[in-house]
Amino acid sequence: QVQLEESGGGLVQPGGSLRLSCAASGSIRSFNAVAWYRQAPGKQRELVAAILATGGRTRYADSVKGRFTFSRDNAKNTVYLQMNSLKPEDTAVYYCYAEAQYKDYWGQGTQVTVSS
Numbered sequence: 001q002v003q004l005e006e007s008g009g010g011l012v013q014p015g016g017s018l019r020l021s022c023a024a025s026g027s028i029r030s031f032n033a034v035a036w037y038r039q040a041p042g043k044q045r046e047l048v049a050a051i052l053a054t055g056g057r058t059r060y061a062d063s064v065k066g067r068f069t070f071s072r073d074n075a076k077n078t079v080y081l082q083m084n085s086l087k088p089e090d091t092a093v094y095y096c097y098a099e100a101q102y103k104d105y106w107g108q109g110t111q112v113t114v115s116s
Helices: none
Strands: 004-007 010-012 018-024 033-039 046-052 058-060 068-073 078-083 092-100 103-106 110-114
Touching (some): 004 092, 018 033, 018 092, 018 110, 033 078, 046 068, 046 078
Parallel strands (some): 010 110
Antiparallel strands (some): 018 078, 033 046, 033 092, 046 058, 092 103, 092 110
């Protein structure tokens, strides 16, 4: 059983930055995939960024390319999402996701609000 806990959300002005963290209860090295998703009010959950174990490449949604950076610290079993140049349309609940042993795991989500 894997548990994921996000932190780092909050209220920020347009153009500002936030760093989200996702601490995993297990070794993230064993995960097939780790990702960040977000869900805005009235919209479907969408993929923001993902790291696949195969190849180790990072994928980003077009809407966040060049502004968001997904990183990992294997020693701390933690992944991060550095969000820069935030826009009001980035407002959403951000979820950490992991696939491990053919099962899907989700964190509880952290609210990010971009507003002046």
